Amino acid sequence: MGEVREFALPDLGEGLTEATVVRWLVAVGDTVRVDEPVVEVETAKALVDVPCPYGGVVTAHRAEEGAEIPVGAPLVTVATTDAAAGGAEPDLEQVGGSGNVLVGYGTHEPPRRRRRRTAPGAGTPSGTSNGTSNGTSNGTGGPGQAADAAGASASDAGRTRALAVISPLVRRLAREHGIDLRELTGSGPDGLILRADVERAAGTPDRPAPAAAAVTEPPAGPAAGTGPATGTGTGTEAGTEAEAERIPLTGIRGTAAERLARSRREIPDASCWVEADATELLDARRRMNAHAERNGLPSVSLLALLARVCTAALARYPALNSTVDTRAREIVVLPHVHLGFAAQTERGLVVPVVRGAEALSTEALGAEMARLTEAARAGALTPAELTGGTFTLNNYGVFGVDGSTPIINHPEAAMLGVGRIARKPWVVGDELAARHVVQLSLTFDHRVCDGGTAGGFLRHVADCVEHPAVLLRTL
Known part of the structure; x- marks a missing residue:
């Protein structure tokens, strides 16, 4: 019998004790190889692609994107062999674990092409575990989650290809503009998605706005437009007060702030x-x-x-x-x-x-x-x-x-x-x-x-x- 193994955030060296999850590079249900990067995190020094020492099927994300977690905290769980959904052996060149916990910043090779597992008789899973589009988990998932998404629409089938993206900057720009990199065709060597590709896509006039920015919860109080204008403060056309932007002092920005203050x-x-x-x-x-x-x-x-x-x-x-x-x-x-x-x-x-x-x-x-x-x-x-x-x-x-x-x-x-x-x-x-x-x-x-x-x-x-x-x- 195989087992579900938990991979924790490893020691990243240089006395770093925590990191912020920036982007998951694999979704729940994806097949990963030994030492394949699975998540991009930001430390106080740089962006880091963290490779997982186990090969198998991703069964759960243990941290949400944007969460700050300490070294040693659970990061991801992987079903290494027949513990994967459906009890079938994962189609891997390597299974189990490498025994290596990387101290540093990524591997020397780009991520290999991944295959998602499919439950018998079902369509291609979307790779999500809680109904969101980023594949994050509430941290309580298990091996059965690989089959939970079997009812996802067939339109997601073309999204399972591996992304030809190397630069963290390209991924960040795509997130900021609400662009799905799987929809882009890279203009670089071997289909590599370049910064120019993302900027061209962001400049498309009919591209819809990112869903995350579409809804802003109104402040408590009378309904907008039902009372007299006060003439004070800054507000929207509907009479609601604009919210101040808050920028977290984390990662490189936080380290710089501490050093300058010191x-x-x-x-x-x-x-x-x-x-x-x-x-x-x-x-x-x-x-x-x-x-x-x-x-x-x-x-x-x-x-x-x-x-x-x-x-x-x-x-x-x-x-x-x-x-x-x-x-x-x-x-x-x-x-x-x-x-x-x-x-x-x-x-x-x-x-x-x-x-x-x-x-x-x-x-x-x-x-x-x-x-x-x-x-x-x-x-x-x-x-x-x-x-x-x-x-x-x-x-x-x-x-x-x-x-x-x-x-x-x-x-x-x-x-x-x-x-x-x-x-x-x-x-x-x-x-x-x-x-x-x-x-x-x-x-x-x-x-x-x-x-x-x-x-x-x-x-x-x-x-x-x-x-x-x-x-x-x-x-």
Whole structure:
């Protein structure tokens, strides 16, 4: 006899103790293989595809989408062999369990094609266990649930094919626009559904609105439109008061909020700033990229040049590449520069980390920053790529602003901010000229250094921006 096995949320590493269920990748009644991803969860660090170590038929979801559950909480139950509905053996290449509980972020292969079980003499099951369309369960289901949906309409039969979707961002966009990915034909390789496919579907004028947003429960009180208008507050045309939007501080957003609040509580920060003429830096980048194009080499980004300037300045002023051990009452000057840089994504601001940045060339820095940025936008960064930074570079100029005094990324000691580069009148020699000017700001922990060190660091950065040849001294 087989058995129904329960799979709990595994240890995801990096001290993470909980996760939010974002999307079930399999429905109740689906057949899964050993180590096939079954659910997408969001931790405080990234989106995670969690694989199940058992092969068999999914009999119950033990958590709803949107629920926050701790590590070790029941996640899904699987009938591994003849405990499946109807007592038949599941059609699998592997049954039972792998014995592995993944600590990390998904498998190396995309999910294999799944087959749903069908009760004898019945139609194709819809894969739901409680009448909803997302296949969630109330957590009390058992093996018999695989056959409960046998009476579902035949129109759902075409929805059982495996989805050719890799990016969590694509799945998120589809959820936000109420799009069923099973109805889309991907334009990528092997039918892969791309972000552009979802955006095209979302732009269809006759697409119905998502069902979840169709009904809003009215507030208690007299029926709308039956009483006189008060003329106060904000309301709809029917006279009901609009509801405030509530955004949960969970996942990456919650972690960022806690870290920023802690930084403000613990770090006595100060800021200094300077304007610099970036004309020569832009000219140098233009010449480098023209040479790269002629020789088939990758181009160099402005952010990569600024990152190289940062590592050169930190080599001269290592106190800013440090942290404060409050228990030991010591300043810990760190031996390597793990350079964080702010990257804006649709899920919020994240700070990927280039490890060992002091040993990388400008070209290598650019390649690694481009890779991390793409992974951030796809929601595929690992915890190691989001933690352990020692200094942060914040290019807020991409938002069109000149200056800022950012909050230090705890437990680091400093952050360099770069504003937009704009043409301004500038004194060159004894005459005014139109130049490309940028404002640089440094926010630093006043416990690790005084204004002289911070000012020296910032002035060295400005000198490198104004005269890129200064960097030759550090190569």
